[in-house]
Amino acid sequence: MLNFGRARNQQRTNRSMPLGGLDYADPKRKSNVVGKIILAAALTALCIIMLKQSPTFNTPSPFSLHEDGVVHVLVTGGAGYIGSHASLRLLKDGYRVTIVDNLSRGNLGAVKVLQELFPEPGRLQFIYADLGNSKSVNKIFSENAFDAVMHFAAVAYVGESTMDPLKYYHNITSNTLVVLESMAAHDVKTLIYSSTCATYGEPEKMPITEDTAQVPINPYGKAKKMAEDIILDFSKNSDMAVMILRYFNVIGSDPEGRLGEAPRPELREHGRISGACFDAARGIISGLKVKGTDYKTHDGTCIRDYIDVTDLVDAHVKALEKAMPGKVGIYNVGTGKGRSVNEFVEACKKATGVDIKVDYLPRRPGDYAEVYSDPTKIRVELNWTAQHTDLQESLQVAWRWQKAHRNGYGSPLVMAS
Numbered sequence: 078m079l080n081f082g083r084a085r086n087q088q089r090t091n092r093s094m095p096l097g098g099l100d101y102a103d104p105k106r107k108s109n110v111v112g113k114i115i116l117a118a119a120l121t122a123l124c125i126i127m128l129k130q131s132p133t134f135n136t137p138s139p140f141s142l143h144e145d146g147v148v149h150v151l152v153t154g155g156a157g158y159i160g161s162h163a164s165l166r167l168l169k170d171g172y173r174v175t176i177v178d179n180l181s182r183g184n185l186g187a188v189k190v191l192q193e194l195f196p197e198p199g200r201l202q203f204i205y206a207d208l209g210n211s212k213s214v215n216k217i218f219s220e221n222a223f224d225a226v227m228h229f230a231a232v233a234y235v236g237e238s239t240m241d242p243l244k245y246y247h248n249i250t251s252n253t254l255v256v257l258e259s260m261a262a263h264d265v266k267t268l269i270y271s272s273t274c275a276t277y278g279e280p281e282k283m284p285i286t287e288d289t290a291q292v293p294i295n296p297y298g299k300a301k302k303m304a305e306d307i308i309l310d311f312s313k314n315s316d317m318a319v320m321i322l323r324y325f326n327v328i329g330s331d332p333e334g335r336l337g338e339a340p341r342p343e344l345r346e347h348g349r350i351s352g353a354c355f356d357a358a359r360g361i362i363s364g365l366k367v368k369g370t371d372y373k374t375h376d377g378t379c380i381r382d383y384i385d386v387t388d389l390v391d392a393h394v395k396a397l398e399k400a401m402p403g404k405v406g407i408y409n410v411g412t413g414k415g416r417s418v419n420e421f422v423e424a425c426k427k428a429t430g431v432d433i434k435v436d437y438l439p440r441r442p443g444d445y446a447e448v449y450s451d452p453t454k455i456r457v458e459l460n461w462t463a464q465h466t467d468l469q470e471s472l473q474v475a476w477r478w479q480k481a482h483r484n485g486y487g488s489p490l491v492m493a494s
Contacts, residue, residue, distance in 0.1 A: 186486020
């Protein structure tokens with residue numbers, strides 16, 4: 078043991094000696110090191126003092142605080158067609174808005190328009206995030222003081238849902254569960270859920286009321302109904318205020334021309350009939366394909382209920398205003414009047430001034446003859462009625478935006494007055 082200890086001491090002695098002999102401490106080097114440490118400490122202290130004197134130091138973001146008289150709404154999918162219009166309306170009405178969107182279907186250009194319109198601090202913020210990432214969603218809720226959530230974010234094409242059903246169940250059903258869990262964990266008490274008449278499937282009689290049986294026939298409608306069921310089951314043991322809005326075929330755009338519908342080009346074949354009409358009027362496609370002319374309707378084509386996006390977001394705001402703790406409201410949002418596909422095409426021709434070519438094809442599997450709403454309940458309980466019911470006028474408004482934004486939000490054009 079004694080020899081082992083002596084050997085270790087010798088090793089330490091040898092390591093401490095330089096090649097030329099004994100290792101002498103350099104007082105100048107030591108002084109330089111101490112001086113640098115003192116200088117770094119002094120600079121750090123100075124920075125802290127300057128930051129503390131700054132008016133923004135330790136000042137939390139207004140989005141992270143509940144403020145009397147200000148309602149902070151999280152708008153999921155707020156960069157999308159309907160979500161951006163809803164965000165515009167909320168901002169105009171004095172709400173504080175946080176948009177969360179992964180931009181898979183939404184447009185950053187729409188967010189930029191809103192930011193330019195409402196640049197004041199504490200009015201609008203955009204967060205790029207995917208609702209499928211529960212850690213990201215929880216972090217967003219932990220860093221922001223939300224009073225309510227308007228949940229629009231969803232993929233929303235019936236045709237696409239039949240080809241890629243798992244995408245729809247994940248994006249709609251699973252993501253809604255993530256949002257609901259974060260709301261519960263962070264005590265956010267109000268949910269306005271964007272649902273669809275697709276949850277009804279093929280109703281046996283018209284018009285559709287809120288009591289009509291929900292028997293969806295495609296993955297889109299099924300995923301939305303599953304999300305509704307999750308929300309309703311949770312609400313039974315919660316004091317959350319819940320409003321579920323099931324709306325019909327959305328058309329139109331912001332009357333002042335600031336926002337519009339700009340779907341991804343690769344999704345045009347799955348898109349709304351209004352988009353197809355505008356594409357045909359602009360020559361992007363050769364014409365319209367109307368599928369089915371032998372339905373039991375007055376002109377043989379399908380009948381649908383077309384709701385203007387301005388009316389739709391008005392219904393969401395009224396639902397937010399009327400939401401009550403521990404209560405669930407379920408409402409159809411439509412005009413109560415059906416229009417045939419032929420009538421829609423004729424209105425689009427007049428709105429665009431283009432004699433759009435129409436090809437008539439056999440029925441598409443799964444389509445049903447007519448679907449339109451009974452809006453009595455929402456009129457009585459929320460004092461809401463569709464105001465923009467002139468089909469041609471709604472299409473004219475949307476067409477003006479389409480002409481001015483031939484590449485969507487990519488490159489707006491200045492139109493002659």
